[in-house]
Amino acid sequence: MSVFENAQKQLNKAFKQINLSNDVHEILSRPKEAIQVNIPVRMHDGKLKTFEGFRVRYNDSLGPTKGGIRFHPNVSLDEVKALSFWMTFKCAVAGLPFGGGKGGVIVNPKELTKHELEQLSRGYMSAISDIVGPDRDIPAPDVYTNSMIMGWMSDEYNKITRKIQPGVITGKPISLGGSLGRDEATARGGYYIIKELVKKKGLNPKDLKVAVQGFGNAGYHIAKMLADDGFWIVALSDSKGGIYCNNCYLNPDLIMESKKAKGMIDNEYYKGSVADTENHSRITNEELLECECDILIPAALENQIIKDNANNIRAKYVVELANGPTTPEADEILEKNGVLVIPDILANSGGVTVSYFEWVQNNQGYYWSLEEVRNKLKEKIIPAFNDIYNIMEDKKIDMRTAAYVRALKLISEAIESKGTEDIFK
Ligand code: GLU
Numbered sequence: 481m482s483v484f485e486n487a488q489k490q491l492n493k494a495f496k497q498i499n500l501s502n503d504v505h506e507i508l509s510r511p512k513e514a515i516q517v518n519i520p521v522r523m524h525d526g527k528l529k530t531f532e533g534f535r536v537r538y539n540d541s542l543g544p545t546k547g548g549i550r551f552h553p554n555v556s557l558d559e560v561k562a563l564s565f566w567m568t569f570k571c572a573v574a575g576l577p578f579g580g581g582k583g584g585v586i587v588n589p590k591e592l593t594k595h596e597l598e599q600l601s602r603g604y605m606s607a608i609s610d611i612v613g614p615d616r617d618i619p620a621p622d623v624y625t626n627s628m629i630m631g632w633m634s635d636e637y638n639k640i641t642r643k644i645q646p647g648v649i650t651g652k653p654i655s656l657g658g659s660l661g662r663d664e665a666t667a668r669g670g671y672y673i674i675k676e677l678v679k680k681k682g683l684n685p686k687d688l689k690v691a692v693q694g695f696g697n698a699g700y701h702i703a704k705m706l707a708d709d710g711f712w713i714v715a716l717s718d719s720k721g722g723i724y725c726n727n728c729y730l731n732p733d734l735i736m737e738s739k740k741a742k743g744m745i746d747n748e749y750y751k752g753s754v755a756d757t758e759n760h761s762r763i764t765n766e767e768l769l770e771c772e773c774d775i776l777i778p779a780a781l782e783n784q785i786i787k788d789n790a791n792n793i794r795a796k797y798v799v800e801l802a803n804g805p806t807t808p809e810a811d812e813i814l815e816k817n818g819v820l821v822i823p824d825i826l827a828n829s830g831g832v833t834v835s836y837f838e839w840v841q842n843n844q845g846y847y848w849s850l851e852e853v854r855n856k857l858k859e860k861i862i863p864a865f866n867d868i869y870n871i872m873e874d875k876k877i878d879m880r881t882a883a884y885v886r887a888l889k890l891i892s893e894a895i896e897s898k899g900t901e902d903i904f905k
Pocket residue numbers: 546547548549570618619620621622623650803828829831832833835
């Protein structure tokens with residue numbers, strides 16, 4: 481199943497809702513630029529191994545392209561195209577002056593030594609250095625990449641260009657111009673949205689059972705924020721499996737501690753798993769999706785809620801912290817079953833929003849407090865959520881399509897402002 485084709489289906493649904501020129505459709509149906517690179521790395525045994533990577537700049541109508549870099553064994557050009565497509569709409573939904581891009585390398589970083597990982601990160605940045613830049617394409621972390629990797633890449637770019645340009649990449653270590661609050665930002669954006677939803681629906685956090693799939697940067701932080709706020713965390717998982725507890729409260733901090741207790745691989749990825757936590761029943765990632773809960777938060781990879789399991793989802797709300805966790809077929813089933821899906825391009829836009837703040841701080845050379853970053857994030861994401869919620873109600877469409885409608889208005893205006901077919905009429 482092509483992830484990119486599925487992503488396109490989401491857009492086509494939104495095109496039916498608004499009247500746009502053919503130009504917009506034509507431009508948004510393919511990426512502006514996509515490169516494939518091969519990165520040779522001298523491995524610790526002396527052999528040379530080549531890793532394949534990609535960088536796609538999908539659309540830059542609203543500004544320089546923006547989006548993370550993924551290190552994962554299942555990366556493909558098709559996936560990176562889809563992810564760069566989602567970034568295009570996410571940046572527009574969030575009201576940022578950015579287009580969408582994405583990068584990826586086919587690798588399991590957990591199998592590399594720290595030195596190999598550094599060589600790969602620097603080699604990748606060097607290979608894509610012609611198409612990135614603070615005013616052209618600005619990468620950031622994504623699945624299995626982190627601030628340490630962003631630091632190496634930023635340093636590599638500065639060496640290549642012989643200039644200090646912190647705005648070339650976001651999600652950097654604070655010491656290299658990173659922003660306070662960037663590490664928790666994806667989760668915090670989702671958390672503000674859940675709080676607003678709870679307020680709108682008149683719900684009580686204490687009655688709301690939450691299941692989170694994925695215990696990486698997004699999954700861990702949102703579980704912690706919700707638990708600290710009195711929500712009832714019943715299920716957690718990571719790539720190795722999960723735990724479930726229907727009659728107790730899972731404590732994300734304790735679970736993180738027990739995961740950390742197993743130590744780290746030399747290159748800073750955890751050896752342990754959520755599933756190792758004692759005294760809780762183990763569940764698989766598939767079972768977690770179907771467990772009894774009110775809010776389901778997929779915070780791992782795409783294609784998790786699919787045609788085959790969508791009917792078994794018991795949550796009333798799905799908050800997509802991952803990119804593309806729900807397929808279009810599953811979307812239809814969830815809608816029919818009355819499940820409200822808060823779409824990825826809105827729900828996880830907190831990450832890129834604080835990346836934007838990081839870029840602004842880098843450009844002005846003046847840095848903000850954590851409180852300022854959090855307040856500015858709140859000021860952006862809550863109105864976006866309410867606006868999209870209203871579009872959904874007014875047009876009687878699902879929330880994903882409503883988010884695309886909001887984004888399309890902005891993107892199409894920019895495309896048309898640059899000139900359209902109308903002059904030939
Ligand atoms: N990888 C994140 C995402 O998918 C963040 C992108 C960014 O900060 O540029 O939204």
